Amino acid sequence: MKSLAKDTAIYGLSSIIGKFLNYLLVPLYTYALARTADYGVVTNLYAWTALLLVLLTYGMETGFFRFANREDYNANDVYKTAYLTLFSTSTLFAVLVCLFQHPIANALGYAGHAEFIAMMATTVAIDAFASIPFAYLRYQKRPIRFAALKLLFVLLNIAFNLLFLVVLKKNDVFYVFLSNILATTIQTLCLLPFTFPKGGRFDAQVLKEMLRYSLPLLVLGVAGIMNQTLDRILFPYLYTGEDAQAQLGIYGACFKVAMVMMMFTQAFRYAYEPFVFSKHKDRQSAEAYADAMKYYIIFSFLILLGVIFYLDIFRYIVSSAYWDGLKIVPVVLWTYVFQGIYFNLSFWYKLTDETKWGAYFSIIGLVITLVLQIVGVPRIGYWASCGSSLVCYFVIMLLSYFIGQKKAPIPYDLPVIGRYTALTLGLLAVYYALRLYYIHNMWILMGIGTVLIGIYLFVLTRKDFPLSAILNHKSEITNHK
DSSP states (O other): OHHHHHHHHHHHHHHHHHHHHHHTHHHHHHHHSSOHHHHHHHHHHHHHHHHHHHHHHTTHHHHHHHHHTOTTSOHHHHHHHHHHHHHHHHHHHHHHHHHTHHHHHHHHTOTTOHHHHHHHHHHHHHHHHHHHHHHHHHHTTOHHHHHHHHHHHHHHHHHHHIIIIIISOOOSHHHHHHHHHHHHHHHHHHHHHHHOOOSOOOOHHHHHHHHHHHHHHHHHHHHHHHHHHHHHHHHHHHOOSTTHHHHHHHHHHHHHHTHHHHHHHHHHHHHHHHHHHHHTTSTTHHHHHHHHHHHHHHHHHHHHHHHHHTHHHHGGGSOGGGGGGGGGHHHHHHHHHHHHHHHHHTHHHHHTTOTHHHHHHHHHHHHHHHHHHHHHHHHHTHHHHHHHHHHHHHHHHHHHHHHHHHHSOOOOOHHHHHHHHHHHHHHHHHHHHHHHHTOOOHHHHHHHHHHHHHHHHHHHHHHTSOHHHHHHHHHHHHHHO
16 A cells, blocks of 8 residues: 555645646636637547547556556567557558548538648557556556656647747747647657666467456546547537537636646556556555555545535636536536546456456446437536536446455445535535525635535544554664664
């Protein structure tokens, strides 16, 4: 658990710093781009790239961790096989899209802007290939180097955006995509010297076994990422108003406000995935997984309360033209909580090699998302988009838990989880009752939110994260030194 906490802290710090710096791009785009519809274009195409990235990695990242940690496989062979395979498929994809960029642009509704398609395809192809070298750094437990290279991309992307949009006054969507491809290329070139395969060999049999394990994860991944991005992909086709791109821009910008929860989930994932695969043979692994779940939920609720109670400050991340959509932020935060819990639960089928269950859950979630979007978006706009994601992850989270407890039971601390769930809901009820009916001053409301967070921290430090234990641990370390 200490190792997991240490790596989570490093990954988390880099992720939080990186995402925070990327936060700066949200106000830059919302203030610099001429129309909310321009940010709608960015939102839509980045949703497509997220889906394509899953397709182009086809579960090989998780497959690499699985087979590199098995005693009957050579880790260098596994890495080189995955490395060369992804390099080949990513290159082929980029070449094909660039050759057919004009018909693809016409099909997606971007006739006259085929360069957007070519640039984003090249970027996502580079990202897909780089996923295996980045996974190799995590496998080698090099979180600092991993974090440094991830931050390099963020800093370069911001620098290029500032150069084009602020210094050169090139306030066009083209320069958003140009900044991305330049930053991605430089990051990958800096990554390769640390992860170039010096040993091992390409093994067709290893590839066959990895694909057999990973392809069900591709179905899982495609359905899973579609659950996350389908709202932004389909919205321009389903929304019946004339300002579809503008509404999508508002939705996409307000979605970003809740990204602090996603930062925490992603940081936890980076550390938790290699931890799980290396730990699963230990006798006490089930207890470790249960503890990890408990603390993930506890701190997720703390982040959720913080964002909601200080939303009057967070809203300045985006231009006032986007504030009408801020009401969706609590819904998005709960969606991220359920998504993170589902990710924690997912390891029962990954460790038992029953990855087909992940595909089943994701397909069920995709059906829920698709039906609710088709029915709801024409009627209530982006409220249906965020609501469909919430329902999707809540349902598949419950399915994964109940089936997983039959297949590979883990003793999750349900009383403690239930206590913090009830406490969080109670604090939110008090806050919204005061906000809706009695108090309307922003500063007083944030003061009340601070008191409510204090109550949560009091319960946390009294019950499950006692300060005395932390202080005693620090004292032991000092005495040992």
